[in-house]
Amino acid sequence: MKLSKIAFSVFFLFVFGFSNAQDDLLNELDSVSKGKKEIEIAAFKGLQVCTMQSTKLAAKGEWYFLVSHRFGDLTDGLDNFFGLDNALTKIGGLYGATDWLTFGISRHTLNKNYELSAKYKFANQEVDGFPVTIVGYNTIDINSKLSKDEFPELKSSSRFAFSTQLPISRKFSNSFSLELNPIYIHKNLYEPLFEEKDNFLLALGGRYKLSKRISLNMEYAARLNARETSFYHNPATIGIDIETGGHVFQLLFSNSQAMNDVSYFTNANRITEGKGIYFGFNLYRVF
The missing domain is CATH 1.20.5 (Single alpha-helices involved in coiled-coils or other helix-helix interfaces)
Structure with missing residues (x-):
């Protein structure tokens, strides 16, 4: 016991x-x-909403290979084989130096332009905390097509153009995300009759998830100080994101054939009588 x-x-x-x-x-x-804090992820699956940058960055140590293509005016029909005869291409690479900093370099057919970029994160959207993701994005464009044979007074600085952007996104649900993007663009060489040296825009982009691997994306940018004499228009693009494992494939329709940020935001065409529509794609492959 x-x-x-x-x-x-x-x-x-x-x-x-x-x-x-x-x-x-x-x-x-x-x-x-x-x-x-629990971070809200995947407001956008692609590094771009359509052509405009999203708030997604490459993860630390990730390499991305990028191929973008824009055919000529789709509405010209067989005259240019539905845009195939005068297509533009962009090839580039991105590297995630850290989880909050991504560097990029690309080369464009348009003006034989080289674009250097840096994308950096200020804040993450939190599940029960901070309401938005905030990212900074800067580009430097170098126009290598300009020649002193054609422009004897050409200065080296005339080749440069710059963009500064502040994408701000919020994931409202598993299916729906929105992004607001204030944009400033400076051109050392510009067309005084049709555009400003310093350009201010406000862009809006969105993503709606249609299925597990497919989403509908849209974006539009309003030029806030555009000249009344300008024949350029506010850029707008609609597209489909398709996730296929190691890469995101984007199919797009836009009123701008340019793919570098400076030209895309300031030199888009006006869609008149069904003309000025460009089909293209973005393909990202991650390593």
Whole structure:
């Protein structure tokens, strides 16, 4: 009987001690989970909404290979084989230096333009906290087509143009995301009769998920200080995102054939009588 009392006492102390230890452990885990913010991810699956940059960055150590293509005016029909005869191409690469910083370089058929880019994250949208993701994005364009044989007074600085952007996105649900993007563009060489040296725009982009791997994307940018004499128009693009494992494939229709940010935002065509519509795609492959 004495032995059974001792055994019962030991069992009681063990259970009581284990229960207290378990409660202490759960309390610690609760305090850790409460202290760590849960980040809202995948507001956009692609690094671009359509042509405009999204708030997605490459992860640390990731390499992206990019191929973008824009055919000529789709509405010209067989005259240019539905745009195939005067297509433009962009080839480039991106590298995630950290989880919050991505560098890029690309080469464009248009004006034999080279584009250097940097994309950096200021803040993440949190599940029960900060409401938006904020990213900074800058590009430097170098026009290598300009020649002193054609322009004897050409300066080296005339080849450069710059863009500064501040994409701000919010994922409202698993299916729907929106992005607001204030944009500033500066051109050292520009057309005084039709455009400004310094351009200010406000862009809006959105993504709606149609299925597990397909989404509908749209974007539009309003030029806030456009000249009344300008024959350029506000850029607009609609597209489909298709996820296929290692890459995102985007099919697009736009009123701009250009793919570098400076030209896309400032030199889009006006769609008149069904003319000025360009079909193309973006293909990202991650390594």
